[in-house]
Amino acid sequence: MNYMKTAILLAAMTALFMGVGFLVGGQAGMLIALAVACAMNFWSYWGSDKAVLNMYGAEEVDQNSAPDLYQMTWDMAQRAGMPMPRLFIIHEDQPNAFATGRNPENAAVAVNTGLLNTLTREEVAGVVAHELAHIKNRDTLIMTITATLAGALSMLANFAAFSGGNNQNRNGFGVIGTIAMMILAPLAASIVQMAISRSREYEADKMGAEICGNPIWLASALAKIAGAHDRTVNNTAEHNPQTAHMFIINPLSGERMDNLFSTHPDTGNRIAALQQIAQAWGMAGQVGHGQSQPAPWGSNARRGGPWG
Known part of the structure; x- marks a missing residue:
């Protein structure tokens, strides 16, 4: 099913690329856009994950530089x-x-x-388990490709707006078409992102709870992350909004301003779903209760590492 979603996504993005290319350069521009889209699709499959990690300045760690975090992740991957x-x-x-x-x-x-x-350690385990669920479900391919192509499509649409289309299209329809494509192309890409992300987050929450063994750990983590959201701004995410759907909770400061177009389901609904799973499993516990101290690597992380 996820392979089918990937194929549909690539086809839709390619069509949008070709449409914007036609507005920029007519039939020649459409063919050039097709070639660029094919190259972008190929690159997205093989290299978009590295691009996103580099974008956020991610630093790779291992069992020596982050033994506790690494061991926790390894244990849950085995599970x-x-x-x-x-x-x-x-x-x-x-x-x-x-x-x-x-x-x-x-x-x-x-x-x-x-x-x-x-x-806390348990809450971090819940978050890592959620991300492992995305990997196991093979959501990460389509989410990463979406982030890459959505950003490229937005830039191409902006270029079309500034160029004003080719000479053949500089009439009433051409101007209207250019403006419409400038608005609709990024919007279409955003709709694809929202549909994919929202549909997969609940499933990743459920599987993440199974991987870590306690739905309340993940529910409590979601509550804390959402509570800290308004107090901290992720500048890299703000400058690269096309990657927002990849995170466990929308990192953008404007999330609450536009729930209709949010890349993530409502956090309260996700927490409630996890609490229902906990009840079905016969587990007691409330979100926000239990351990109050951060995981052992917290003090080291404040100093810049290592996280072990």
């Missing part, structure tokens, strides 16, 4: 029956995390230092 992903730390105060990679054999999990400084 999930999947390979150990590469593990990265992002020096960012906002508590958040994401996963990327084209398949479980070539995947990575990246967590912000703000997450390690704020959450």
Whole structure:
């Protein structure tokens, strides 16, 4: 199913590229856009994960530089029956995390230092389990490709707006078409992102709870991350909004301003769903209760590492 989604996504993005290319340069521009789209699709499959990690300045860690975090991730990867992903730390105060990679054999999990400084060990385990679920479900390929192509499509649409279309299209229809494409192309890409992200977050929450063994750990993590969201701004995410759907919670400061176009389901609904799972499993516990101290790597993370 996810392979089919990927194929549909690539086809839709390619069509949008060709449409904008036609507005910029007519039939020749459409053919050039097709060639660029094919090259972008190929690059997105093989290299977009590295591009996103580089964009956020992610630093790879291992069992020597982050033994506790690495061991926790390794244990849960074994529990999930999947390979150990590469593990990265992002020096960012906002508590958040994401996963990327084209398949479980070539995947990575990246967590912000703000997450390690704020959450308990159990809550961090819940977040990592959620990201492992995305990898196991092979959501990361389509999410990473979406982020790459959505950004490229927005830039191409802006170029079309500034160029005003080719001479053949400089009539009433051409001007209107250019303006419409400038607005609709990024909007269409955003709709694809929203549909993919919203539909997969609940499933990743459910599987993440199974991987870590306690739905309340993830529910409590989501509550803390959402609570800290308004107090910390992720500047890199603000400048690259096309990557917002990759995170466990929308990192953008304007999330509440536009719930209709949010890349993520309502956090309260996600927490409620996890609490229902906990009740079905016969587990007691309330979100926000339990351990109040951050995980052991918290003090080291504040100093810049290591997180062990």
